[in-house]
Amino acid sequence: MSAPLLEVGHLAKRFGGIVATDDVSFAIPPGELHALIGPNGAGKTTLIAQLSGSIFADSGAIRFAGADITRLPMQKRSHIGLARSFQITSLFLNMSVLDNVALAVQAHAGHSFSFWRNARAEAALREPAREALARVGLADRAERLTASLSHGEHRLLELAMALAGQPRLLLLDEPMAGLGPEESARMVGMLRALKRDYTILLVEHDMEAVFALADRISVLVYGRIIATGSPDEIRGNQQVREAYLGDAETAHA
Amino acid sequence: MPPKTSLLTLRNIVVALLLIALALLPVYAQLAGDRFALTLFTRIVIMALAAVSLNLILGFGGMMSFGHAVYLGIGGYAVGMLAKEGVYSGFVQWPVAILASALFALVIGALSLRTRGVYFIMITLAFAQMAYYIFAGIARYGGDDGLTIYKRSQFIEALNLSDKVQFYYVCLVILFAAIYLVYRLINSRFGMVLQGVRSNEVRMRAIGFATYRYKLTAFVIAGVLCGLSGALLANQADFVSPSVMYWTRSGDLIIMVVLGGMGTVIGPVMGAIALLVLEEVLSGFTEYWQIILGPLLLLVVLFARGGIDGLLATLGERFTLRRPS
Numbered sequence: 001m002s003a004p005l006l007e008v009g010h011l012a013k014r015f016g017g018i019v020a021t022d023d024v025s026f027a028i029p030p031g032e033l034h035a036l037i038g039p040n041g042a043g044k045t046t047l048i049a050q051l052s053g054s055i056f057a058d059s060g061a062i063r064f065a066g067a068d069i070t071r072l073p074m075q076k077r078s079h080i081g082l083a084r085s086f087q088i089t090s091l092f093l094n095m096s097v098l099d100n101v102a103l104a105v106q107a108h109a110g111h112s113f114s115f116w117r118n119a120r121a122e123a124a125l126r127e128p129a130r131e132a133l134a135r136v137g138l139a140d141r142a143e144r145l146t147a148s149l150s151h152g153e154h155r156l157l158e159l160a161m162a163l164a165g166q167p168r169l170l171l172l173d174e175p176m177a178g179l180g181p182e183e184s185a186r187m188v189g190m191l192r193a194l195k196r197d198y199t200i201l202l203v204e205h206d207m208e209a210v211f212a213l214a215d216r217i218s219v220l221v222y223g224r225i226i227a228t229g230s231p232d233e234i235r236g237n238q239q240v241r242e243a244y245l246g247d248a249e250t251a252h253a
Numbered sequence: 254m255p256p257k258t259s260l261l262t263l264r265n266i267v268v269a270l271l272l273i274a275l276a277l278l279p280v281y282a283q284l285a286g287d288r289f290a291l292t293l294f295t296r297i298v299i300m301a302l303a304a305v306s307l308n309l310i311l312g313f314g315g316m317m318s319f320g321h322a323v324y325l326g327i328g329g330y331a332v333g334m335l336a337k338e339g340v341y342s343g344f345v346q347w348p349v350a351i352l353a354s355a356l357f358a359l360v361i362g363a364l365s366l367r368t369r370g371v372y373f374i375m376i377t378l379a380f381a382q383m384a385y386y387i388f389a390g391i392a393r394y395g396g397d398d399g400l401t402i403y404k405r406s407q408f409i410e411a412l413n414l415s416d417k418v419q420f421y422y423v424c425l426v427i428l429f430a431a432i433y434l435v436y437r438l439i440n441s442r443f444g445m446v447l448q449g450v451r452s453n454e455v456r457m458r459a460i461g462f463a464t465y466r467y468k469l470t471a472f473v474i475a476g477v478l479c480g481l482s483g484a485l486l487a488n489q490a491d492f493v494s495p496s497v498m499y500w501t502r503s504g505d506l507i508i509m510v511v512l513g514g515m516g517t518v519i520g521p522v523m524g525a526i527a528l529l530v531l532e533e534v535l536s537g538f539t540e541y542w543q544i545i546l547g548p549l550l551l552l553v554v555l556f557a558r559g560g561i562d563g564l565l566a567t568l569g570e571r572f573t574l575r576r577p578s
């Protein structure tokens with residue numbers, strides 16, 4: 001087995017009395033789609049936030065591509081290849097769709113102390129942005145105002161922005177959140193295609209999607225990983241059934 | 254629907270006419286023998302420059318500075334203090350005005366840009382008020398009575414700033430240059446970062462921008478442009494006093510930006526013209542002219558978020574829609 005791309009060791013984070021991350025350890029080898037599931041409030045978003053650097057862990061370590069990044073600030077993590085998409089859509093609503101993605105490209109194209117040249121005419125920014133949009137099926141929306149897009153399209157734009165930085169690891173926080181069945185199916189197709197080219201940590205509520213896509217699954221309950229394994233192993237795990245999957249999943253199976 | 258690319262919109266026609274009118278104003282003043290119009294519009298052009306500079310950080314960068322008039326004072330005192338010490342050369346005075354403003358902006362920005370919202374407003378306000386009281390306390394330079402400037406900045410033989418028409422054109426050329434500079438700036442990579450920060454700073458940092466240094470740079474550029482405006486203002490008034498940096502003056506600049514249209518390059522120029530002409534006309538009727546200004550501002554904020562410039566764009570769209578195709 002190759003060296004892991006991401007390695008999390010004994011990570012912990014509290015908010016006052018709440019233990020949001022409780023001694024979490026796991027590793028993701030390159031090329032894997034690793035899903036993180038767990039009930040609401042289990043600490044999934046908090047874990048993603050620590051991985052992307054928007055909050056720092058209280059203790060424990062995060063290693064990425066062999067380097068210790070536990071204390072690395074958020075904007076620097078993005079430069080070494082960690083890209084995050086937000087559970088709650090976080091876009092530049094008053095700019096065009098293409099501008100949104102072009103900004104993500106620009107963030108990784110050297111410094112931006114360039115004061116004179118028209119950035120919207122720079123092929124080096126616009127072309128990769130258009131490619132990322134095409135990749136998620138939003139090519140025909142490029143010139144639209146971002147605020148005018150549907151929720152489903154916003155989710156896809158989130159993904160395009162994460163892709164634009166040419167990341168080595170995608171941290172996706174509930175990309176299916178709030179999508180209708182049709183849009184969800186479209187997103188699953190998208191993720192299946194992306195899976196070929198990227199290592200992905202996927203937080204998702206939609207069980208069908210998770211079991212269809214994931215190579216391995218970790219189950220988080222009250223901040224603690226109670227099981228990690230292949231979809232079949234997780235389905236068969238008694239502890240997981242009791243703590244989380246419950247009767248609904250048993251009925252499905 | 255493809256975006257409309259026509260240059261011939263109502264708004265653009267008005268902007269073009271406005272710029273031409275500004276360029277021809279001295280001709281009108283000469284022909285009509287209206288010396289007062291020239292004085293008023295020189296002042297308007299100078300304040301428009303200050304408003305354009307504030308718009309860079311307020312309108313495009315979303316930084317609600319409530320102490321921007323401080324650079325009017327810094328620029329003005331650079332000219333006034335050097336003149337008082339016998340240094341009249343504009344080649345010295347103006348660079349000093351620019352450097353002093355840059356330095357001030359760097360310090361104020363470095364401290365205030367770490368905060369957000371109300372704290373940012375309060376810190377920028379506090380620095381401006383501090384400068385106000387410091388200059389009011391320097392007896393050698395007139396204290397709160399202000400400082401009379403006996404000779405305007407000297408450049409070359411051929412350029413005489415005491416000549417009203419020449420001075421007007423110097424101000425206008427600088428204003429036009431500043432507008433063009435801001436226009437290039439906001440469409441550059443730097444400008445895209447600035448607009449991204451206004452739109453969603455957290456996301457900007459998440460995609461990898463160290464936003465602080467870009468905001469600070471914009472803050473310094475805006476301070477420099479406003480300092481230049483201060484140097485011009487001192488020359489026009491032949492006088493500088495602490496009152497130019499009083500907080501109500503910062504408020505005036507914000508009003509100009511909001512009235513004209515935040516986040517458009519020309520909006521602040523429209524705002525400066527609107528506010529100062531309105532002040533001139535209304536104060537002829539009543540000394541309580543601000544009673545009329547208040548509700549007017551309220552109307553703009555409630556019904557015309559884009560200010561005058563935004564209103565023109567909206568009216569233009571209606572006009573083209575109604576036109577039979």
Ligand SMILES: Nc1ncnc2c1ncn2[C@@H]1O[C@H](COP(=O)(O)OP(=O)(O)O)[C@@H](O)[C@H]1O
Pocket residue numbers: 015018020038039040041042043044045046047
């Ligand atoms: N900034 C915060 N301050 C205090 N408590 C928080 C904060 N963020 C999350 N929490 C708490 O931590 C727990 C985990 O939340 P979260 O990571 O959002 O869960 P999930 O994404 O799995 O639904 C919850 O109990 C939540 O209320």
Ligand SMILES: [Mg+2]
Pocket residue numbers: 044045046087
């Ligand atoms: Mg969550």
